[in-house]
Amino acid sequence: MVEIREVKTRSELKRFVDYPNVMYRDVPQYVPPMIGDDLSDWNPKKNPAFSYCEAKCWLAWRDGKIVGRIGAILSRRANEKWGLNRMRFTQVDFIDDFEVSSALFAAVEDFAREKGCNEVHGPLGFCDLDREGMLVEGFDRRSMFVTYYNFPYYVDHLTRLGYVKDVDWVEMLVEVPYDERTCTRMDKLAERVMKYSNLHIVQLKSRRDYKPWIEKVFRMVNVAYSGLYGTVPLDEKQIKRYAAKFIPLINPDLACFVADEHDELAAFGVSAPSMADALKKSRGRLFPLGWIRVLRALKVNDTLDLFLVAVAPEYQNKAVNAILLNHVLKGSQKMGIKYAETGPQLETNHKVQSQWNFFKTEQHKRRRCFIKALD
Numbered sequence: 001m002v003e004i005r006e007v008k009t010r011s012e013l014k015r016f017v018d019y020p021n022v023m024y025r026d027v028p029q030y031v032p033p034m035i036g037d038d039l040s041d042w043n044p045k046k047n048p049a050f051s052y053c054e055a056k057c058w059l060a061w062r063d064g065k066i067v068g069r070i071g072a073i074l075s076r077r078a079n080e081k082w083g084l085n086r087m088r089f090t091q092v093d094f095i096d097d098f099e100v101s102s103a104l105f106a107a108v109e110d111f112a113r114e115k116g117c118n119e120v121h122g123p124l125g126f127c128d129l130d131r132e133g134m135l136v137e138g139f140d141r142r143s144m145f146v147t148y149y150n151f152p153y154y155v156d157h158l159t160r161l162g163y164v165k166d167v168d169w170v171e172m173l174v175e176v177p178y179d180e181r182t183c184t185r186m187d188k189l190a191e192r193v194m195k196y197s198n199l200h201i202v203q204l205k206s207r208r209d210y211k212p213w214i215e216k217v218f219r220m221v222n223v224a225y226s227g228l229y230g231t232v233p234l235d236e237k238q239i240k241r242y243a244a245k246f247i248p249l250i251n252p253d254l255a256c257f258v259a260d261e262h263d264e265l266a267a268f269g270v271s272a273p274s275m276a277d278a279l280k281k282s283r284g285r286l287f288p289l290g291w292i293r294v295l296r297a298l299k300v301n302d303t304l305d306l307f308l309v310a311v312a313p314e315y316q317n318k319a320v321n322a323i324l325l326n327h328v329l330k331g332s333q334k335m336g337i338k339y340a341e342t343g344p345q346l347e348t349n350h351k352v353q354s355q356w357n358f359f360k361t362e363q364h365k366r367r368r369c370f371i372k373a374l375d
Helices: 010-023 035-041 076-082 098-114 153-160 180-197 207-224 236-249 276-282 290-299 321-335 350-358
Strands: 003-006 053-062 065-075 086-094 119-122 134-137 164-175 255-259 265-273 303-311 339-342 360-373
Touching: 003 098, 010 035, 010 053, 010 065, 010 086, 053 076, 053 098, 065 076, 065 098, 076 086, 086 098, 086 153, 098 119, 098 153, 134 153, 164 350, 180 321, 180 350, 207 236, 207 255, 207 265, 207 303, 236 265, 255 321, 265 290, 265 321, 276 290, 303 321, 321 350
Parallel strands: 086 119, 303 339
Antiparallel strands: 003 053, 053 065, 065 086, 119 360, 134 360, 164 339, 164 360, 255 265, 265 303
């Protein structure tokens, strides 16, 4: 018999966030998130999103063992923005047993009805910068620490429970070019765009200089990402929180901030060497030794994680992306990077996908947001 218990203590929350490490311990493709970040996400004192969200999470137990987990988020800001009345499910994992999965989703659906929602969708986070989407293709590929990994049977369980596709995201594996023809072409295009649009790359000398620009990045995210699925605007407290997460990852050779003649941010691209192997070995923990592995990964690596990219509306369709790509390309070559991996991109977001036309790419993963109408 399956028992669903709401997580109420810090000890239970630690077991909730660590459950994937237990479940996928023998799965080489699984990469854990930073456990500390997951813990703080569920802490109303540390996560500003609780100013407009309600959230609960549950563990499924059988015979004294955890056999599944799931979270639920009611984002009032998202519902107000999109004119909907939905509950989000998040951080869902379960053994291949329909009694377990149905009990977990019943907890979310009961909470949704209690709050007057008429639909449940996910997996989604508190905001668009959190992990989202259930893996439906690419189970044999290594995950990123900013995305979920799940077994193929999850999709069958959700289908049986009445969930259907709402949207899909795709992920691309990009081969970093070293041939002179491609590099020269990119360099000339970037120089031409900067000249005719009167733009320049911001030169930052120290980590202290990054903070105001990273905060500008997330303010631009509010504008550039506003039309994307499920997004909600970040408030100032959230901007400062996410900026603090990204600053330690910044390498000036792999992050690019493009400004206009008034030093206003016109475009940005933020990437970092993959921390997948480091976090895998440390089970997502930075202490006591995880931080050493992460620092090493940030200096010596052959794979780049592409996190965020955006262009201000007034500079879109002006090839400004070429400036960002050229800068990161040079930095990647300096480090000996062979591949770059994108995060999830909406399959309908043709603008962002078209920027890879210069490169040899493979669409190697796909993830899905499911939805179910409640009775």
